[in-house]
Amino acid sequence: MLKDRTHLEKAEWDEQEALQVIAQFASLKGGLMEALHGLQHAFGYIPTESYELLADAFNLSRAEVYGVKSFYHDFRSEPAGHHVIQICQAESCQAMGSRRLTSHVQNMLGIKLGETTHDGHFTLEAVYCLGNCAVSPNVTLDGRLHARMSEQAIDNLLKKAAL
Amino acid sequence: MSDLVKIFVPLESTALSLGADELVLALLEEAAKRGQDVEIIRNGSWGMSWLEPLVEVVAPQGRIAYGNVTVDDVPGLFDAEFLTGGDHDLCQGPTAEISYLKTQDRLTFARCGLIDALSLDDYQANGGFQGLEKALELTSQQIVDQVTDSGLRGRGGAAFPTGIKWNTVLGADAEQKYICCNADEGDSGTFADRILMEGDPYCLIEGMIIAGLGVGATEGFIYLRSEYPLCKEILSEALINARSQGWLGSDIRGSGKAFDIAVRMGAGSYVCGEETAMLDSLEGKRGMVRPKPPLPALEGLFGQPTVVNNVLSLASVPIIMAKGAEFYQDYGDRRSRGTIAFQLAGNIARGGLVEKAFGISLRQLIEDFGGGTMTKTAIKAVQVGGPLGAYLDDLDLAMDYETFAEAGAVLGHGGIVIFDGSVDMAEQAKFAFDFCAVESCGKCTPCRIGSVRGSELMAKIQAGENAQDNLNLVKDLCDVMDAGSLCAMGGMTPIPVLSALKHWPQDFKKEDFKVKS
Numbered sequence: 001m002l003k004d005r006t007h008l009e010k011a012e013w014d015e016q017e018a019l020q021v022i023a024q025f026a027s028l029k030g031g032l033m034e035a036l037h038g039l040q041h042a043f044g045y046i047p048t049e050s051y052e053l054l055a056d057a058f059n060l061s062r063a064e065v066y067g068v069k070s071f072y073h074d075f076r077s078e079p080a081g082h083h084v085i086q087i088c089q090a091e092s093c094q095a096m097g098s099r100r101l102t103s104h105v106q107n108m109l110g111i112k113l114g115e116t117t118h119d120g121h122f123t124l125e126a127v128y129c130l131g132n133c134a135v136s137p138n139v140t141l142d143g144r145l146h147a148r149m150s151e152q153a154i155d156n157l158l159k160k161a162a163l
Numbered sequence: 164m165s166d167l168v169k170i171f172v173p174l175e176s177t178a179l180s181l182g183a184d185e186l187v188l189a190l191l192e193e194a195a196k197r198g199q200d201v202e203i204i205r206n207g208s209w210g211m212s213w214l215e216p217l218v219e220v221v222a223p224q225g226r227i228a229y230g231n232v233t234v235d236d237v238p239g240l241f242d243a244e245f246l247t248g249g250d251h252d253l254c255q256g257p258t259a260e261i262s263y264l265k266t267q268d269r270l271t272f273a274r275c276g277l278i279d280a281l282s283l284d285d286y287q288a289n290g291g292f293q294g295l296e297k298a299l300e301l302t303s304q305q306i307v308d309q310v311t312d313s314g315l316r317g318r319g320g321a322a323f324p325t326g327i328k329w330n331t332v333l334g335a336d337a338e339q340k341y342i343c344c345n346a347d348e349g350d351s352g353t354f355a356d357r358i359l360m361e362g363d364p365y366c367l368i369e370g371m372i373i374a375g376l377g378v379g380a381t382e383g384f385i386y387l388r389s390e391y392p393l394c395k396e397i398l399s400e401a402l403i404n405a406r407s408q409g410w411l412g413s414d415i416r417g418s419g420k421a422f423d424i425a426v427r428m429g430a431g432s433y434v435c436g437e438e439t440a441m442l443d444s445l446e447g448k449r450g451m452v453r454p455k456p457p458l459p460a461l462e463g464l465f466g467q468p469t470v471v472n473n474v475l476s477l478a479s480v481p482i483i484m485a486k487g488a489e490f491y492q493d494y495g496d497r498r499s500r501g502t503i504a505f506q507l508a509g510n511i512a513r514g515g516l517v518e519k520a521f522g523i524s525l526r527q528l529i530e531d532f533g534g535g536t537m538t539k540t541a542i543k544a545v546q547v548g549g550p551l552g553a554y555l556d557d558l559d560l561a562m563d564y565e566t567f568a569e570a571g572a573v574l575g576h577g578g579i580v581i582f583d584g585s586v587d588m589a590e591q592a593k594f595a596f597d598f599c600a601v602e603s604c605g606k607c608t609p610c611r612i613g614s615v616r617g618s619e620l621m622a623k624i625q626a627g628e629n630a631q632d633n634l635n636l637v638k639d640l641c642d643v644m645d646a647g648s649l650c651a652m653g654g655m656t657p658i659p660v661l662s663a664l665k666h667w668p669q670d671f672k673k674e675d676f677k678v679k680s
Contacts, residue, residue: 029465030427032447037389037428058447071449071604072430074389090351091546094594095509095582096537128433128598130390131354132177133580134212134507134514143392147180 017042018050026057032068036075045076081116081123083161086140089113089126092133101137104151108158121162167200168246171219171226174205174280175361176393177354182233183216189234190218193241201246207362209276210516211263212354219258222248228255263513263532268494268502271479272355272518275362280397283404286365292410294484298373299418306377307333310480312488314500319345319436319473320548320575321651322499322564325480328470331460332378335468340380342371343445343464343471346387346394347429347436350549352578355504355516356474360387360394363478364401365410368424370477372415373484374470375422383424384464386441389431398426433550433602437650438471440604451604452650473576475504496522499563507533509580510540519562526558529581540583544591544667548575550598551655553662554591573658588667592637593621595659603652610653613644617660627673634664634671 021038025031035054039046046069051062058065069075087093087102106112109122116123132138135147141157172178172187187203194201211217214230218240227248229240236253243251255261258276269275278285286292298306311326332340344367348356360367371383387394402424405411413421427445429435435444439453442464463469479501483491491501499521505528507514512534519528525545529535536542544554553572560566567574582591596617605611617640620633641657648654664671 030445030447033427033430033444034447037430068447068449072432074430088351090598091550091591091594092352092508092578092580094591095580095586127390127431128602129349129351129353131348131357131388132180132212133352133354133509133578134511134516135177135181135215136509136514138180145176145180147177 013043013047013049015049015053018047018053022050022053022057032058032060032065033072036069036072040075044079048077082121083142084123084125084140085158086125086127086130087113088128088130088136088138090129092129093137096136098137101139101149101151101154105154105158108155122158167202169202169204169221170246171204171206171221172216173208173276173362174393174397175208175215176357176391177208177212178215178217179393181215181231185234186216186218186232186237189237193237197241199241199246204279206278207275207280208358208516209258209264210272210355210358210518211261211513212515213511213513214255214515217255220245220248222246224248224257226258228258228261229253230255263515263517266532267518268520269518270482270491270494270502271366271475272359272363272504272516273482274366275358278363280362280364281400281404283365283408286363290485291365291481292369294481295369295372295410296416298376298484299416299420303333303377303379306373306484309488310377310483313483313491314488314495314498315476315479315483315491316499316564317473318475318479318503318576319438320350320573322574325472325476328460328472329374329378331458332380332468332470335461337468339382339465339467340378341464341467341469342374342378342380342383342477343438343442343469344371344383344385344474344477345436345438345441345471346385346391346474347441348388348391348474348576349433349436350551350576350578352508352546352580353506353549353576354508355506355577357391357394358516359474359478359504360391361397364398365405366478366481367398367474368401368405368410370480371424372410372422373480374472374477376420378468378470380468380470381421381423383422384445385424385426386429386435386445387426388429388436395426395428402426433598434604434650434652437652439650441471442469449604451606452652454649475576494520495563496520496561497563497565499565503562503574503577505562505577505579507579507581509546510536510538510542510583511581512537512539521563522561524558525555525560525562525579528562528579529558533581536581536583538583540585542581543584543586544582544588544663546580546582546591546659547578548573549578550595551575551651551658552578553658554588554666555662556666571658572662573655588663588670589621589625589673592660592663592671593618593625595656595663596621599652599656607647607649607653609644609647610649610656613640613648613653614656616640617644617656624671625673630671630673637664
């Protein structure tokens with residue numbers, strides 16, 4: 001959950017940059033996962049153009065690369081919005097009102113979990129446990145963890161982010 | 164300038180999520196304003212999460228704790244002379260005397276909160292590397308036997324005897340063996356691995372080195388979930404420090420023995436906490452569950468003999484080696500030996516980590532340590548052991564593997580999530596299926612399809628559509644998932660579903676209407 005490059009600062013596809021990223025991990029045993037993290041960090045998502053480069057570097061087919069990329073929730077197919085909000089949907093946060101908190105944010109932003117606002121400003125995502133369950137409910141904003149979230153506290157966070 | 168005063172402020176996710184970094188700046192600023200010389204030490208968390216950020220001042224009488232400190236409290240704390248342990252509303256007294264902490268059995272977590280997590284000097288001054296030093300003088304078999312004799316069982320959830328697993332790997336003949344630490348702590352309500360890795364990373368590193376010496380492995384991997392970015396930073400720095408002091412590398416402290424560790428990141432997949440899915444993921448593949456046999460102990464990572472252990476299993480090894488198997492055996496009851504890190508979460512007044520010998524009751528944990536619900540409302544249900552654990556209404560169960568197995572429940576990784584009366588247990592049962600549908604690796608049909616069908620059935624039951632018939636179908640489906648799934652993901656999803664149905668049938672009874680097919 002490194003703070004990836006986001007929508008508005010999306011990097012243009014750059015084959016040289018992608019090759020450089022991949023080269024760092026190509027000799028690691030099982031390095032494909034690390035290479036995917038590296039690409040997402042560089043581009044904000046996993047560009048389809050990179051499949052062929054990854055396939056070459058790890059001696060796989062493009063289909064196999066896609067298979068790995070698409071298995072994991074973290075790897076994006078498109079850039080996220082300018083700010084990414086994750087709301088924990090797991091049991092501990094449910095016990096402290098995360099369902100209500102989620103519908104509150106959905107209503108406020110006019111999007112559902114997994115969607116990005118039309119202006120590209122906010123992406124709202126589900127996450128299953130941030131490991132901060134003693135002080136639920138938890139959210140992250142651009143990778144930073146915030147605990148004991150109330151509707152008002154999340155309003156304040158989002159307002160600050162929107163400025 | 165006045166005398167230098169040391170102040171501890173945790174560098175730990177919970178403390179940070181409640182403003183610890185901003186607090187450090189405010190403390191430094193206020194101290195400078197008042198001409199007071201202070202040194203801020205970033206320790207780990209003691210696990211008293213409800214008090215975070217917990218600021219400790221090293222006063223003449225010892226470490227004095229101030230809980231839930233915010234930036235706004237800082238001037239008032241200085242006014243109250245907290246640097247000499249002055250009284251204040253937020254003062255919790257001497258840290259070591261706080262009963263939540265004092266009444267625990269801190270073996271694995273002995274140093275968490277006490278030390279600067281990244282200081283090797285602190286680590287060694289507080290018992291660190293004593294276990295490894297002893298292990299370096301033993302044969303591999305002696306190391307494995309000591310772990311076996313301690314009675315340590317896997318703390319990730321499956322509770323398999325650690326020593327027996329190690330012995331299998333030791334007995335396997337191979338050029339290369341591996342130690343894989345499962346740090347994919349995905350269960351809701353659990354955070355003990357994180358607190359250990361953020362608060363005492365060398366303890367895990369030491370445990371992995373001992374495991375390597377025990378089974379003859381020279382390479383280790385920590386498979387870390389991507390939701391724990393701070394752990395990655397702390398572990399990476401700890402590995403560099405340990406390497407520079409010769410605790411890792413080709414010649415550990417001149418012993419001629421080699422061991423090194425790399426951290427690898429997961430990518431948001433719950434099922435990768437299952438050991439064989441984790442191995443596939445470490446190999447750079449989809450995190451698909453493998454059928455067993457072959458056991459990972461014989462054909463694990465890259466087809467080589469591999470120890471796969473949870474963070475806390477490995478982090479318990481140093482104290483077992485340092486103090487002996489009998490010392491560890493003396494804690495616990497029945498065949499649950501030693502201590503386990505319980506984690507109080509959800510609707511709880513004093514949430515956090517409690518390391519206790521096995522055998523304490525669920526009620527003692529929730530009431531004596533946890534102080535009941537945060538909202539002061541009555542408890543309706545308690546889920547123990549993560550999303551695949553049972554919802555319980557009996558708080559008088561003893562917390563050990565055997566008692567829980569007899570009750571059709573699991574201790575799992577020690578997570579305890581408390582719910583009050585606002586919870587709808589039919590909704591929780593539906594969530595169990597939904598979660599399984601989202602996280603299933605898809606390899607076996609009962610889990611991949613069963614989870615989706617289960618969710619559909621629950622939606623009908625909640626709407627009252629042929630409720631009784633559909634409930635019978637859910638029970639049938641749970642039977643199939645339990646018996647036919649490849650791993651615990653599909654195999655244990657029925658546990659939360661059926662326990663919710665068993666204890667709270669009224670939540671499943673909606674006005675029934677028949678729909679003609």
